[in-house]
Amino acid sequence: MELLVVPYHLDERLDPFDLGVPADREVTAELPPGDPWSRMAALYEQVADAVGGGGVVVASGDCTTGLGVLAGLQRAGRDPAVVWFDAHADFHTAATTTSGYLGGMPLALAVGRGDLALPAALGLRPVAEDRVVLVDARDTDPGEHQLLSGSAVTRTTVAELTGVVPDGDLYVHVDVDVSTPAEVPDLLYPAAGGVRVDELLTAVRALVATGRVVALGLAATWHHTAAARPEHAALVRGLLAAAP
Numbered sequence: 001m002e003l004l005v006v007p008y009h010l011d012e013r014l015d016p017f018d019l020g021v022p023a024d025r026e027v028t029a030e031l032p033p034g035d036p037w038s039r040m041a042a043l044y045e046q047v048a049d050a051v052g053g054g055g056v057v058v059a060s061g062d063c064t065t066g067l068g069v070l071a072g073l074q075r076a077g078r079d080p081a082v083v084w085f086d087a088h089a090d091f092h093t094a095a096t097t098t099s100g101y102l103g104g105m106p107l108a109l110a111v112g113r114g115d116l117a118l119p120a121a122l123g124l125r126p127v128a129e130d131r132v133v134l135v136d137a138r139d140t141d142p143g144e145h146q147l148l149s150g151s152a153v154t155r156t157t158v159a160e161l162t163g164v165v166p167d168g169d170l171y172v173h174v175d176v177d178v179s180t181p182a183e184v185p186d187l188l189y190p191a192a193g194g195v196r197v198d199e200l201l202t203a204v205r206a207l208v209a210t211g212r213v214v215a216l217g218l219a220a221t222w223h224h225t226a227a228a229r230p231e232h233a234a235l236v237r238g239l240l241a242a243a244p
Contacts, residue, residue: 001055001056001057001215001216001240001243001244002024002025002055002056002057003021003022003023003024003025003056003057003059003240004023004024004025004026004027004047004050004051004056004057004058004059005017005019005023005025005026005027005058005059005060006026006027006028006043006047006058006059006060006061006065006068007026007028007060007061008028008043008060008061008062008065009060009061009062009103009224010036010040010062010064010102010103011031011036011039011040011043013028014061014224016224016225016226016227017061017220017224018224018226018227018228019059019220019228019232019233019236020227020228020229020230020232020233020234020236020237021233021236021237021240023059025050027043027046027047027050027058028043028046029042029043029045029046030042031043036102037102037115037117037118037121038117038121040064040102040118041117041118041121041122043068044064044065044067044068044071044118044122045068045121045122046068047065047068047069047071047072048068048069048071048072048075048122049072050072051068051069051071051072051073051076051215052072052076053072053073053076053077053078053214054072054073054076054078054169054214054215055214055215056069056215056216057215057216057217057218057239057240057243058215058216058217058218059217059218059219059220059236060218060219060220061219061220061221061224062103062219062221063086063090063103063106063107063173063175063217063219063221064102064103064105064106064109064118065217065219066084066106066110066171066173066217066219067106067109067110067118067119067122067124068122069171069173069215069217070082070110070124070127070171071119071122071123071124072215073169073171073214073215074123074124074125075123078169078214079168079169080127080168080169080170080171080214080215081127081131081132081133081165081166081167081168081169081170081171082107082110082127082131082132082133082170082171082173083133083135083161083165083166083170083171083172083173083207084107084132084133084134084135084173085135085136085158085172085173085174085175085178085200085203085204086107086134086135086136086137086173086174086175086177086178086219087136087137087138087139087175087177087178087189087190087191087194088104088137088139088140088175088177088189088191089107089134089137089140089141089144089148090103090104090105090106090107090108090137090175091104091105091107091108091113091134091140091144091147091148091151091153092104092105092108092114092141092143092144092147093105093108093113093114093115093143093147094114094115095114095143096141096143096144096146096147097141097143098141098143107132107134107153108147110124110126110127110132111126111127111128111129111132111151111153112126112127113147128152129151129152129153130152130153130154130166131166131168132152132153132154132166133153133154133155133156133161133164133165133166134148134153134154134155134156135156135157135158135161135178135203136156136157136158136178136194136195137155138191138192138193138194139189139191139192158195158199158200158203159199161203161206162206165207165210168212169212169213169214170207170210170212170213170214171213171214171215171216171217172204172207172208172213172215172216172217173216173217173219174200174204174216174217174218174219174239175219175221176218176219176220176221176222176232176235177189177190177191177194177219177221178194178195178200179194179195179196179197179200179235180193180194180195180196180197181194183196183197183231184197184222184231184232184235185222185229185231186222186223186229186232187221187222187223188221188222188223189221197234197235197238201238201239201242204216204239204242205242208242208243208244211244213243213244216239216243218236218239220232220236
């Protein structure tokens with residue numbers, strides 16, 4: 001798979017944005033003035049165009065970029081299910097969030113919940129909730145608990161993932177904070193517990209082995225203030241090696 005880097009955290013350009021491995025392409029955009037959602041829509045339009053029908057790993061500094069990936073896959077005629085590895089559920093809406101952090105909303109937006117201005121701008125159709133699997137989301141908030149409990153999203157652990165993977169094409173999204181902070185340091189939002197990196201890579205390889213993974217998203221959610229740490233680079237290399 002080709003490695004596309006989107007060197008942003010939400011609508012903020014990250015410099016440096018170092019994964020410890022060279023990228024095949026960089027996706028950027030001239031972001032217009034205005035609210036963050038409008039600015040991200042301009043960026044994710046470029047992401048969707050770059051993704052096309054898939055065969056890519058898309059790395060950025062947050063999880064919302066996954067909306068651009070899904071939009072690109074849908075435009076190419078694909079209808080991917082989603083397997084979302086993340087320590088956080090990313091299932092907030094404007095009505096449930098207490099922090100207002102936009103990076104806590106992308107999975108809810110992907111299934112059609114919340115303020116859908118960004119998905120609408122991208123032409124993104126909601127992914128059916130029963131085709132979404134949320135893996136190891138161990139740091140969730142009360143508002144998310146309520147939304148998830150009333151949804152058809154499947155919650156599981158890495159160990160129990162095999163039996164609940166949806167049929168058809170798959171978009172696999174990995175926020176690196178799903179891993180234990182002991183192995184992936186300097187995270188923006190570390191969460192106690194987590195899976196070992198080797199367990200994560202094994203799970204991703206098993207998904208890829210189905211032959212149904214059309215794109216892989218990588219949320220490199222560590223502090224991008226210097227070159228990638230060895231632990232970060234090793235994780236990225238492992239994910240790229242797992243990609244078909």
